Amino acid sequence: MKEKELRRSLAVLPIGTVMKLTDLTARQIRYYEEQELIMPQRNDGNRRMYSLNDIDKLFEIKDYLDEGVNMVGIKEIYLEKEVRAKRQRELLKKPLSDNDVRRIFQNEFLSVSGLKNPDEPSFNANKPL
DNA sequence: CTTCTCACA
DNA sequence: TGTGAGGA
Numbered sequence: 001m002k003e004k005e006l007r008r009s010l011a012v013l014p015i016g017t018v019m020k021l022t023d024l025t026a027r028q029i030r031y032y033e034e035q036e037l038i039m040p041q042r043n044d045g046n047r048r049m050y051s052l053n054d055i056d057k058l059f060e061i062k063d064y065l066d067e068g069v070n071m072v073g074i075k076e077i078y079l080e081k082e083v084r085a086k087r088q089r090e091l092l093k094k095p096l097s098d099n100d101v102r103r104i105f106q107n108e109f110l111s112v113s114g115l116k117n118p119d120e121p122s123f124n125a126n127k128p129l
Numbered sequence: 130c131t132t133c134t135c136a137c138a
Numbered sequence: 139t140g141t142g143a144g145g146a
Contacts, residue, residue: 016131026132027139045146047132 011041011049018050022058029058035071037061037078 015026022029032038033048038057040048064074096104 014131015133025139027141030133031139045132 008052011051011054013050013055015048015050018055018058021055022062024058024062032058032061035075037071037074 013021015029018024018029019026029038030048033040038050038054038061040050040054043049061074064077069077
């Protein structure tokens with residue numbers, strides 16, 4: 001299941017193909033790059049080359065757009081997504097200390113009982129108390 | 130022919 | 139975001 005992700009990350013599509021696939025103008029595609037929503041690679045001739053992941057990202061962006069979300073909003077969405085991914089990676093690295101486990105169960109209890117927002121971090125994996 | 134950057138009657 | 143210039 002690793003080989004597949006690698007292929008999806010291969011930048012092999014020129015902007016012209018991406019335009020037809022996404023129904024976006026070159027202007028828009030480049031603008032989204034400027035907003036750091038996508039980071040296409042460049043080939044030898046300084047031409048942008050997009051991966052399948054980029055295509056998916058563009059479709060997502062387009063969806064958010066006609067859902068009424070603006071650039072800043074979309075940026076925030078992806079930013080928060082990165083934060084969560086990072087937090088999750090940290091949890092996979094180091095085993096939980098007894099202290100962490102206790103805090104997690106406590107947070108779980110509060111969430112289930114509806115006394116706390118589930119999204120609110122219960123502890124910092126980087127600096128366990 | 131396709132894409133790139135830059136700029137705006 | 140559109141569009142056109144000027145170069146690669």
